[in-house]
Amino acid sequence: ITNKPRVIYWFRTDLRLHDSPALRAALDLNPECLYPIWTWDPHYVYHARVGPNRWQYLIDCQNDLSSRITALNPKSRLLVLREGPETILPKLWKEWRISHIVFEKDTDAYGRERDEKIERLAKEAGVKVVSIAGRTLWDSDDVVERNGGKATMTLAQLQTAGKKLGEIARPIPPPETLPNLGELILGFAHTQPIAALDLNASHRSEADKSYETIAGPNGDLGPPTLEELGIRPATTRHRGGETVALEQMNKILADKTYTATFQKPNTAPTAFEPQATTLLSPHHHFGSLSIRQFYWGIVDVVEEFNKSGKGKASVPPTSLIGQLEFRDMYFGAHAKLGYSFSQTIGNPNIRFIPWYLPSVLDDKTGRVISGTYYIDNQEAEVWFQRWKFGRTGFPWIDALMRQLRQEGWIHHLGRHAVASFLTRGGCFVHWERGAEVFEEWLIDHETACNAGNWQWLSCTAFFSQFYRVYSPIAFPKKWDKSGNIVRKYVPELKDYDDKYIYEPWKAPIADQRKWGCMIKDDGSDEFTYPKPMFDFSERREWCLRKMKEAYDVGLHGNDEKVKDGSWRSL
Ligand code: FAD
Numbered sequence: 001i002t003n004k005p006r007v008i009y010w011f012r013t014d015l016r017l018h019d020s021p022a023l024r025a026a027l028d029l030n031p032e033c034l035y036p037i038w039t040w041d042p043h044y045v046y047h048a049r050v051g052p053n054r055w056q057y058l059i060d061c062q063n064d065l066s067s068r069i070t071a072l073n074p075k076s077r078l079l080v081l082r083e084g085p086e087t088i089l090p091k092l093w094k095e096w097r098i099s100h101i102v103f104e105k106d107t108d109a110y111g112r113e114r115d116e117k118i119e120r121l122a123k124e125a126g127v128k129v130v131s132i133a134g135r136t137l138w139d140s141d142d143v144v145e146r147n148g149g150k151a152t153m154t155l156a157q158l159q160t161a162g163k164k165l166g167e168i169a170r171p172i173p174p175p176e177t178l179p180n181l182g183e184l185i186l187g188f189a190h191t192q193p194i195a196a197l198d199l200n201a202s203h204r205s206e207a208d209k210s211y212e213t214i215a216g217p218n219g220d221l222g223p224p225t226l227e228e229l230g231i232r233p234a235t236t237r238h239r240g241g242e243t244v245a246l247e248q249m250n251k252i253l254a255d256k257t258y259t260a261t262f263q264k265p266n267t268a269p270t271a272f273e274p275q276a277t278t279l280l281s282p283h284h285h286f287g288s289l290s291i292r293q294f295y296w297g298i299v300d301v302v303e304e305f306n307k308s309g310k311g312k313a314s315v316p317p318t319s320l321i322g323q324l325e326f327r328d329m330y331f332g333a334h335a336k337l338g339y340s341f342s343q344t345i346g347n348p349n350i351r352f353i354p355w356y357l358p359s360v361l362d363d364k365t366g367r368v369i370s371g372t373y374y375i376d377n378q379e380a381e382v383w384f385q386r387w388k389f390g391r392t393g394f395p396w397i398d399a400l401m402r403q404l405r406q407e408g409w410i411h412h413l414g415r416h417a418v419a420s421f422l423t424r425g426g427c428f429v430h431w432e433r434g435a436e437v438f439e440e441w442l443i444d445h446e447t448a449c450n451a452g453n454w455q456w457l458s459c460t461a462f463f464s465q466f467y468r469v470y471s472p473i474a475f476p477k478k479w480d481k482s483g484n485i486v487r488k489y490v491p492e493l494k495d496y497d498d499k500y501i502y503e504p505w506k507a508p509i510a511d512q513r514k515w516g517c518m519i520k521d522d523g524s525d526e527f528t529y530p531k532p533m534f535d536f537s538e539r540r541e542w543c544l545r546k547m548k549e550a551y552d553v554g555l556h557g558n559d560e561k562v563k564d565g566s567w568r569s570l
Contacts, residue, residue, distance in 0.1 A: 004032035006096065006182055008089075010103040011038045011078065012111070012287075013135050015061040016242040017068055019171035019290035022132040026102035027175055029130075033182035035096060036069055038062060038223075039089070040082040040214070043110050049371070049440035053408035054282075055226060056234035057443045061286045062223035064241025073178040079221040083214040086117055093125050095185045102130040104287065107140045107335035108447050109342075135287060137168045137295060137328045140335035151341070152332030153349060153462060155317050158325055161332070171293040186215060236408045238282065238443060245283035252278050253297045260305035260313040262320045269413035270480035272403065272488065277411060278320070281444035284327070295324055327449060334448035340557075342451035343368045343432060344460065347557035351460045352567065353550045355423065355430035356380035373433060383427040386533055387418070388437050390490070393519075393532035394472040395502055397421050399489040406489070408443035417470045419457035424547050425469035426539050431458035459547065466547040469540050473502045492517045492529045505531050 009026045015038075017023065026034060044050065050058075066078035081088050092098065101122060106115060115131065122129045133139035138161075143152060146161035162168075215221050217228055226233060253259055267276035283289035298320050302313040316322030334341045337349070343359065344350045346366055356377045359368040375381050383392075390398035390405070400414045410418075415438075421427065422434045431454040438454070439445050455461035476483070483501030487494040493504055495515040500507040505519045512518050520528040553567075561567045 002032050005029045005099045006033050007031040007179075008035045008037055008092065008096070008098050008101045010085075010089075010101055011036060011065065012041075012103060013106055014104040014287035015058075015065050016245070016288050016290060017065070017072070018174040018242065018246070019134070019293045020104070021134040021169070021172060022102055022104040022130070023175065024172050025130050025132050026100070027179075029100055029102075031100070031179050034076070034179040035079060035092075035098075035181055036065075036076065036178075037079045037081055037092075039085040040080075041114070042084040043114070049436060050445075051405075051408070051440045052226060052231050052234045053236040053238075053441070054443045054445060055229065055231055056236065057238070057240035057282055057408070058286065059223050059225065060240030060244075061242070061288050064243050064288070066223060068242060069178060072175060073180060075180045076178050077181075078223065079181075079184075080216065080223050081214045081221065082216060082224075085114065086121065088214060089118060090121055090125055093122070093127050096182050098127055100128045100130060102132075104135055105131045105133040105139070106135070107133075107331065109334065109338040110447075112338070135291070136331045137291060137324060138162055138165050140328070140331045143328065143332040144336045147332065149336075151336035151349060152329045155322070155325055155329055158329040158332060159316070162325075162328070168292055168295060171290060171296055184221070186221075235406045236443060238279070238407060238409060240282060240286060240288060240443075242288045245280070245289035248278075248280060248283070249289055249294055249297065252280070253301055256301050256305055257310070259298055259301045259320060261311065263314045263318040264323060264412065265318055267411070267413075268479045269411040269417065270476055270483075270485045271411070272485055275409075275411060279409060281446075282409065285444045285446050291324060291327070295321065298324075327446075330446075330448040330452035333452060339365075339367050342435070342447055344430075344557040345563060347461075349461050350455060350557040351464075351550065352553075352555035352557055352559065352562045353424075353458070353460060353547065354567065355458075356428055357384060357430050357433050359430065359432050368432060371436070373430070380427060380429055383533055384422070384429050384433055386530075387422050387427060387429075387434075391530055392421075393505070393530040394421070394536070395483065395486040395490050395493055395504060395529075396472045396476040399486045402489040403485070404438075404441050408441060415453065416457055417472065417475060419454060420470045421472060423454075423458035424466050424543050426534070426536065426543065428539075428543050428546060431455065431460060434458075464551075466551070467544060469544070472536060476502055490529070492527070504529060 007026050007029055009023060014020050014022065062078055062080060070077050089101070106112065119129050142165055143158065143161045144150065146164040147157050152158045152161065216224060280289055280294065284291055305313050313319070316325055337347065340347045344352060345361055357373050357375060357380055360372045360374050361367065362369050386392050387397065387401060390402035392398055397418055400410050400418050404410045419431070419434055422429050423431050435450050435454040438450050442450070452462065456463045459466040482498045486501050493501065496504055496507065497511070507519070516527060518528045519531055521531055555562050555567060
C-alpha cells in the first residue's frame with residue numbers, strides 16, 4: 001500500500017486520449033492506479049431522446065477508446081458501469097479506496113446539476129474532485145464572465161470575450177503510457193438493479209431485464225451492444241471513435257486549399273457522398289476529437305496558405321474558424337441561461353411567437369416536460385408528422401428528413417431548409433417540436449447548438465430576418481438541378497425527369513405512369529408519392545403575416561403575458 005492517489009477518470013464529453021486537459025490533470029497526480037470509467041447516466045440513457053444511430057456512435061466511441069487505452073497499457077481498459085453516477089460513484093469510491101475523481105467540465109444545464117450533486121457526495125466521502133474545461137475553445141463560464149456576465153448572443157460578443165481571455169490553449173500531446181487499473185472489486189455489482197430504470201422510454205425494449213446489473217450481461221464491464229440494450233439496429237454509415245476522428249481531421253487538414261478557403265455559404269447542401277462540409281460535428285459532440293486540436297490545425301494551414309501567395313484565406317464568420325466560434329457562442333449562451341436556454345417560456349432572449357403545438361410545462365420546475373406537447377391544431381399536428389417522416393410532398397424537404405433519420409446527419413443549409421419549413425416558412429409549428437426531432441435523430445446532437453440554431457432559424461432569437469424564407473424548390477435547384485439527393489433518399493422519384501424532380505406534382509399523368517410513381521393525395525404505397533401537403537406560397541404569405549404581427553406585439557419568453565397564457569387575448 002502506497003500513499004499515492006487512487007484515481008477515477010470519469011469519461012463523459014471527452015471520449016479521447018489526445019488533447020485532454022482533464023486527463024492530463026489526472027495523470028499529473030502520478031496515481032498508483034487509474035480507473036477509466038463511463039457511467040450509465042440515467043439522463044442520457046433513459047430521459048434524453050437518443051435514437052439508434054447516436055447510440056451506435058457512442059458505442060463506437062467507447063470501443064475505440066477502450067482499445068486505445070489498452071494499447072497504452074494492456075492491463076487497462078474503459079469500464080462501462082451500468083448505473084447512474086449518483087448511486088454508483090459513492091460505492092466505487094469506497095470499494096476502490098478512491099482519493100480523486102477527475103473529469104472534463106460540463107457546462108450544460110443537466111451536466112452542471114449532476115456534477116454539483118457529485119461534488120457534494122464526493123466532499124462527504126472525502127474524495128477530491130478535479131474538473132477542467134476542454135470541450136470548447138475557451139471555458140464557457142469564462143466567456144460569459146468576460147461578456148459582462150451575459151449570454152453570448154452574437155459572434156462579435158464571443159470574439160470580444162475571447163480576445164480578453166487571450167490565446168486559445170495549444171493542444172496537449174496524448175499520454176504515452178497509462179497507469180494500471182486497480183483491483184476490480186464489485187461486491188455489490190450483481191445484485192444492484194439499474195438506478196432510475198424507466199421501461200416506458202420509447203426506445204427501450206421491455207425485454208432487457210437481463211441487463212439489470214452494472215457489469216453488463218457478460219459481467220465484464222465492457223461497452224454494450226445495441227442488441228443488449230434492446231435498441232433496433234443503427235442505419236447510419238457514419239462511424240464514431242477517436243481513431244476515425246483523427247483520420248478524418250487529418251484528411252481535411254491535408255487539403256490545404258479546402259481548409260484555408262472554406263466558406264460555409266458556398267458549400268452545397270445537396271452534396272451527400274461526399275458531403276461538402278467536414279462532418280466532424282459528431283466527433284466534437286462526443287469529444288472524440290478535441291475542438292482545440294482542430295482549431296490549431298486550421299490556424300497552421302491558414303498561416304501557411306496566406307504566405308504561399310496562392311490567395312487569401314477565408315475569415316469568420318464563414319470560414320472554418322468561424323464555424324468553431326459559432327459553437328462556442330451557443331455554448332456560452334447555454335452556460336449562462338441553463339435549462340431556460342432550450343425553451344421559450346421563461347427565456348428573456350426569445351421572442352414569443354404563437355406557434356402551433358406549444359409545449360406542456362411542468363408546474364413545479366417551469367421546464368418543458370420531455371416528449372409531450374399540447375395539440376392545439378389537428379392540421380398542424382398532421383403537417384408535423386409528415387415533416388418528421390419525410391412525406392410532405394416537397395421532395396427536397398422529404399429527402400433531407402429521410403437522410404436525417406437514416407444517417408443522423410444533414411448539411412447545415414439542409415438544416416436551415418427543414419427548420420425554416422417547419423416553423424416560420426410553412427407549418428408555423430413550434431421550433432421546440434423540431435428541436436426534439438433533431439435531438440432524437442442527430443448523431444451530433446448538442447443541446448446548446450441545437451436549441452440555439454433552432455432559435456436562429458425560427459427567428460425567435462439570434463436572427464430576425466423572418467421575411468427571408470427558403471423555397472423548397474428554387475433553393476435546392478440552385479445547387480443541384482438533377483436532384484440527386486432526392487433520387488437517393490426518395491427513391492420513389494428516382495426515374496423522374498430533372499424538370500419535375502423538385503415539383504413532381506406538375507408532371508403529366510402519362511409521365512408519372514412511365515416513371516413508375518403516381519403523385520397522389522396520400523402517397524401511401526411504394527408506387528406513389530404524396531401531393532404537396534399545402535400550397536407553399538400561400539403558407540409562406542400567411543406565416544409572414546403572423547410573424548410580423550408577433551414582432552409588432554414584441555413579447556418575449558419571460559413576459560408575464562406569455563407565462564400566464566394571456567397573450568391569447570392580445
Ligand atoms: P462544418 O461546417 O464542417 O463546421 C465545423 C464544425 O463547426 C462543426 O463540426 C461544428 O462543431 C461547428 N459548427 C459548424 N456550424 C455550426 C453552427 N451553426 N452552430 C454550432 N456549431 C457549428 N450542430 C451541432 O453540433 N449539434 C446540433 O445539435 C446542431 N443542431 C442544429 C440545428 C439546426 C436547426 C441547425 C440549422 C444547425 C444545427 N447545428 C448543430 C449546426 C450545424 O448545422 C452543424 O454543426 C454542422 O452542420 C455540422 O456539420 P460539419 O461538421 O460538417 O460542419
